[in-house]
Amino acid sequence: MICAPIAQLAEQQTLNLQVQGSIPCGRTIFLNRRKKMADFQGIAEALIKGQAPEVKELIQQAVSENSSPEDILTKGLIAGMSVVGKRFKNNEIYVPEVLISARAMHAGMDILKPLLMDLGVKPKGVVAIGTVKGDLHDIGKNLVMMMIEGAGFNVIDLGVDVPPEKYVQAANDGAQIIGMSALLTTTMPAMKKAIEALNDAGIRSSVKIMVGGAPLTDSFADEIGADGYAPDAASASELAAELIASL
Numbered sequence: 443m444i445c446a447p448i449a450q451l452a453e454q455q456t457l458n459l460q461v462q463g464s465i466p467c468g469r470t471i472f473l474n475r476r477k478k479m480a481d482f483q484g485i486a487e488a489l490i491k492g493q494a495p496e497v498k499e500l501i502q503q504a505v506s507e508n509s510s511p512e513d514i515l516t517k518g519l520i521a522g523m524s525v526v527g528k529r530f531k532n533n534e535i536y537v538p539e540v541l542i543s544a545r546a547m548h549a550g551m552d553i554l555k556p557l558l559m560d561l562g563v564k565p566k567g568v569v570a571i572g573t574v575k576g577d578l579h580d581i582g583k584n585l586v587m588m589m590i591e592g593a594g595f596n597v598i599d600l601g602v603d604v605p606p607e608k609y610v611q612a613a614n615d616g617a618q619i620i621g622m623s624a625l626l627t628t629t630m631p632a633m634k635k636a637i638e639a640l641n642d643a644g645i646r647s648s649v650k651i652m653v654g655g656a657p658l659t660d661s662f663a664d665e666i667g668a669d670g671y672a673p674d675a676a677s678a679s680e681l682a683a684e685l686i687a688s689l
């Protein structure tokens with residue numbers, strides 16, 4: 443006599459079983475209990491497509507299945523965001539798509555942040571970014587922020603039209619990397635002034651400085667004494683990882 447098909451039993455116990463068959467009554471069987479796998483790839487794919495509600499739902503599901511928030515962050519959100527960064531760098535997608543993916547990432551982070559904090563998971567580093575004094579362009583800066591956040595850093599937005607003192611304050615408050623953005627040739631010199639202010643405050647050597655913005659070049663970054671320049675958001679997150687490793 444057949445008591446229950448194995449597939450049905452597996453479903454009742456939320457097990458992932460490859461086997462098929464039936465259990466004869468009165469027989470004890472030992473099922474290979476395997477925990478239901480969280481859909482990290484699904485989270486990454488939903489993020490790449492910019493589907494914020496799906497990202498939230500899949501993360502909530504993964505959390506309820508006891509996946510570690512760190513795994514959800516690295517194997518889901520960060521994995522997805524790194525694909526977005528690469529596609530943006532290769533001109534396969536453009537600013538609007540990146541912004542939509544970033545929104546999905548933020549939706550996911552809203553769920554994960556408190557859990558990560560409870561676990562005491564440390565971010566890769568603290569990065570404070572602002573557009574320099576006199577400059578109001580922030581689209582590029584925001585993209586850089588999102589990509590760096592997506593790479594696992596704690597990112598502080600200093601806003602636009604940022605005076606040198608504010609960068610100094612951010613460094614005093616614990617930022618390990620200071621990021622500066624400038625889109626106008628007329629505001630590029632403000633980066634040098636901010637670096638001088640960090641020097642004058644005696645904290646230049648305790649932070650790394652990265653700069654970016656359409657009119658900038660590597661040689662300009664060298665000239666003003668920055669530690670690095672990146673031409674786009676994906677390279678900026680790679681640069682942040684390099685700089686933090688060199689601190």
Ligand code: B12
Nearest residue numbers: 577578579580581582621623626627654655656674675678
């Ligand atoms: C959008 C825009 C505006 C918007 C800004 C809105 C906003 N919230 O940002 C508004 C209308 C406000 C504006 C105003 C002005 N603008 Co404007 N603007 C632009 C425009 C069209 C796009 C800039 C942009 O967002 N690009 C898209 C982003 C994704 O690229 P991105 O900023 O370069 O950022 C990427 C990289 O550079 C890098 N990056 C950026 N920041 C950082 C930081 C770090 C740390 C790192 C590592 C990397 C990094 O990564 C980013 C992502 O990949 C450009 C023209 C252009 N096509 O670039 C003109 C442009 C920048 N503007 C220009 C000018 C002249 C002005 C005004 C002076 C116009 C005026 N007469 O009023 C004002 C200045 C206002 C001010 N004080 O800042 C000129 C600058 C010329 C020059 N060489 O100096 C440009 C080039 C237009 C032109 N061809 O003349 N502008």
